[in-house]
Amino acid sequence: MSVSSEIAELWSAGTPVLYLVTPEEDRAVAACQAAAAAFDARCAVWSSHRGLDPVAPGAKEPAALLDALLRAPAPFLAVALDFHHALASPAVARQLRDALPRLAAEGRCLAVVAPRLALPDGLGTDAAVIRVPLPDDAELGALLEVVQAGLAHPAAPPPLPADVRHRALVAARGLSEAQARRAFTRALRRDAALGPEGIAAVAAEKKRLLARDLGLELVEAAERPEDLGGLGAFKAWMDERALAFDPDASRWGLPPPRGVLLVGVQGCGKSLAAKAAAARLGVPVLRLDLPRVLGAQTGAEEGLARALEAAEALAPVALWVDEIEKGFAGSAPGDGGEPRAARLLGAFSTWLQERKGPVFVVATANDVSRLPPELLRRGRFDELFFVDLPDPEARREILSLHLRRRGREPGTVDVAAIAELCADYSGAELEQVVIGALHRAYALGRELESADLRRVAQDLVPLFRTYEEQIKALREWARGRARVAGRAGAVVDLFRRVQ
Structure with a gap:
């Protein structure tokens, strides 16, 4: 159902107040005007600067707006911009509540357009909230044609091939109408035929806008599953889940995979595994900066909702949430039970459970003591994996990978002996062994x-020696709660060694 149809339906049902949550005022106003036109009713737009245009331009105060609304011939729809600021006044909220019976009975309606939801107590039961979605492909296509025609005026714009047009629309998914207009304009000015350079301009503009406005970052991930040393069980699981992204899988009755939660020791490849998982699925990586989105003192709920909506608009995509426990710190009763943090966690958990689009969420966590139990419930993620320090076989793989990445064949050195020497080393520490050895050889002027x-390896002090108790406690927590990401039995072997 379109937004204008939803407005018309709620208005005809006697809803006195509509609250449209969106930063795109023009789209919201256009939807309200379309709904009014369907009833052959009048529609006017109010702001504190223009008044109720064109019915009562002098009604610039909130109280004057409500008086003008009650005097206007019904049916009538008043669209109020930034009226959420006025609703913070108890006097204005009281006046609106007093007007509700007449509005509902006489076919008048107040549509509040605001970038965030801020309904005062007492209006929640009488107001219908509509979250205006991002433009779909049809709206983006119409916008592209408008931008094309404007840049080519007075000549007719050349038609775009279907495949070029489709790539441009896919590149613009997740942007607001105003953002997409700027991206299309920039791209068409650079390349009127929207070739590779033009499409790259749209993608670059989207990357910049998503990072600035929504805390989302399109990650250029070069990592492949074969670039991931160890974690055999996780890679096998990803191979199986990737098949569910095939078109035949949905016809067979398989839902798209929902995601995975990786918990474990720092430096053991959880972030690398997230990028490799996206590469195995063949989808782009979108990183959600959760502390930035949730750290806003005002509008954090709306910021989170807009970021998740943009992720769904970009689907199919892998949404990478790094160190998820830090984003929801303070949400648990033991942390003080901050109501705001609990609401944000509830909203995110509900989205994890009910999202519709093919968004594969890869979340990582280091500190399980701060991990909200709501995130561990089945249905939020498909699987929970524990990423431990690499076993001897995984250490050999990791050392070999880093040697090849730097132009050295593993067979020229005793990788097996070095792997045995590096017990309790993380993947990141093994990489530093290779880099440090190369520095040493270069300084000595030889291969x-x-x-x-x-x-x-002998000089490096691994993290395990500093945080041995914490890592052992993490292993104890993982037993019976999480699948082992590495070789089957690797955790058992480690327990036998450290006990």
């Missing part, structure tokens, strides 16, 4: 040798 790797 890399096993002795260089051995010397650096």
Whole structure:
């Protein structure tokens, strides 16, 4: 159902107040005007600067708006911009509540347009909230044609091939109408045929706008599953889930995979695994900066809703939420039970459960003691994996990967002996062993040798020695709660060694 149809339906049912949550005033006003036209009714737009245009331009105060609304011939729809500020006044809220019976009975309606939801107590039961969605492909296509015609005027714009047009619309998904207009204008001025350079301009504009406005970052992920050392069980699981993204899978009755939660030791490849998972699914990576989105003192709920809506508009996509426990700190009763944090956690948990689009969520966490239990419930994620320190086989894989990445063949050094020497080293620490050994060999003016790797490995102090108790506690928590991301039995082997 379109927004204008929803407005018309609620208005005809006697709803006295509509609250349209959107930063796009022009789209909201256009939807209200379309709804009024369907009833052959009058529609006027109010702001504190213009008054109720064109019915009562002098009604610039909120109280004057409500008086003008009650005097206007019914049916009548008044669209009030930024009226959420006025509703913060108890006097204005009281006046509106007094007017509700007449509005409902006489076919008049007040449509509040605001970037965030701020309904005072007492109006919640009489107001209908409409969250204006981002433009779909049909709206973006019409906008593209308008921008094309404007830039080509007075000549007729050349028609775009269907495949070029489709790529442009896909590149603009997740943007508001105003943002898409700017992106299309920039792209068409650079390349009127919207070739690779024009499409890249749309994508670059989207990347900049998403990061600035929504705390979302399109990550250029070069990592592939084969670039991930160890984590055999996780990679096998991803291979299986990736098949559910095929068109035949939905016809067979399989829903698209929902996501995975990776918990474990720092530096063991959780973030790399998130990027590799997206590559295995063949979808782009969208990173959600949760602390930034939720850290806003005002409008955090709306910011989160807009970011998640944009993620669904960009689907299919992998949404990467790094260190998710930090984003919802303070939501648990043991943390003080901050109501705002609890509401945000509830909104995010509900979205995880009920999202419709193919958004594969990859969340990572280091500190399970701060992980809200709501996120561990089945249905939010498909699986929970525990990422431990790599076992000997995984250490050999990781060392070999980092050697090849830097132009060295693993067979030229004793990788197996170095892997045995690096017990309790994380993947990040193994990488530093390789980098440090290369620095040492370069300083000595010769090629890399096993002795260089051995010397650096002996000098490096792994995180395990500093946080041994915390890591053991994390392993204890994972037993029976999470699947092992590495080899089957690796955690059992580690327990036998440390006990």
